[in-house]
Amino acid sequence: MEAEGLDWLLVPLHQLVSWGAAGAMVFGGVVPYIPQYRDIRRTQNAEGFSTYVCLVLLVANILRILFWFGRHFESPLLWQSIVMILTMLLMLKLCTEVRVTNELNVKRRFFADFDPHHFWHWSSFGDYVQCVLAFTGVAGYITYLSIDSALFVETLGFLAVLTEAMLGVPQLYRNHRHRSTEGMSIKMVLMWTSGDTFKTAYFLLNGAPLQFSVCGLLQVLVDLAILGQAYAFARHPLKPAPHAAHSASAKAL
Numbered sequence: 512m513e514a515e516g517l518d519w520l521l522v523p524l525h526q527l528v529s530w531g532a533a534g535a536m537v538f539g540g541v542v543p544y545i546p547q548y549r550d551i552r553r554t555q556n557a558e559g560f561s562t563y564v565c566l567v568l569l570v571a572n573i574l575r576i577l578f579w580f581g582r583h584f585e586s587p588l589l590w591q592s593i594v595m596i597l598t599m600l601l602m603l604k605l606c607t608e609v610r611v612t613n614e615l616n617v618k619r620r621f622f623a624d625f626d627p628h629h630f631w632h633w634s635s636f637g638d639y640v641q642c643v644l645a646f647t648g649v650a651g652y653i654t655y656l657s658i659d660s661a662l663f664v665e666t667l668g669f670l671a672v673l674t675e676a677m678l679g680v681p682q683l684y685r686n687h688r689h690r691s692t693e694g695m696s697i698k699m700v701l702m703w704t705s706g707d708t709f710k711t712a713y714f715l716l717n718g719a720p721l722q723f724s725v726c727g728l729l730q731v732l733v734d735l736a737i738l739g740q741a742y743a744f745a746r747h748p749l750k751p752a753p754h755a756a757h758s759a760s761a762k763a764l
Contacts, residue, residue: 550694575668701738710730711728
């Protein structure tokens with residue numbers, strides 16, 4: 512009787528927690544990029560942030576949306592992908608504007624050049640949009656043709672989450688190559704770690720497809736590796752060469 516008497520409180524409370532968890536899934540993924548976005552705007556320097564992070568997330572979330580057409584999953588995960596795509600486009604727009612402003616007398620490069628040596632290093636935000644639209648069109652057409660194949664759909668889902676699991680790898684490599692995390696927002700990586708931990712727990716507790724849970728664990732490991740780099744490079748900073756010239760237009764991977 513007592514348990515039944517508490518139903519009036521427990522049912523709305525459970526619903527409120529569910530809504531909160533869903534909201535955190537939809538918008539929580541973009542929160543880590545707020546401090547990085549503000550840092551780039553404040554310093555007018557995007558060297559510490561790898562725009563390949565944007566590439567990874569754009570590809571992963573486009574593939575995840577296409578996967579949804581073959582195997583419907585929870586709506587918050589679908590909306591998360593849409594919000595993340597818009598966020599990555601905003602990050603790309605800012606990084607491109609800052610980089611072009613700092614790169615004086617550098618030849619402009621365009622997506623339509625189809626030059627693989629300068630892929631994802633174009634001079635206009637519009638070129639990135641063209642690339643994203645081209646990828647979406649090709650991937651969407653292939654999905655339309657193969658949507659009845661269970662093997663294709665499951666492979667598409669695996670590629671989506673595996674690509675997202677590689678999110679931190681460009682930043683990890685960039686830090687390793689420069690032997691420094693200067694310009695990278697530690698707050699961003701800490702939020703990556705907490706967000707990926709929450710997301711993985713959400714996948715496990717809500718019975719999401721196995722690919723989501725496995726790749727979520729991989730993401731957490733990569734996040735921890737980047738935090739380990741930040742700690743190691745802070746303790747043993749790279750000593751600059753006496754006569755090293757620092758170019759303001761040097762590209763971070």
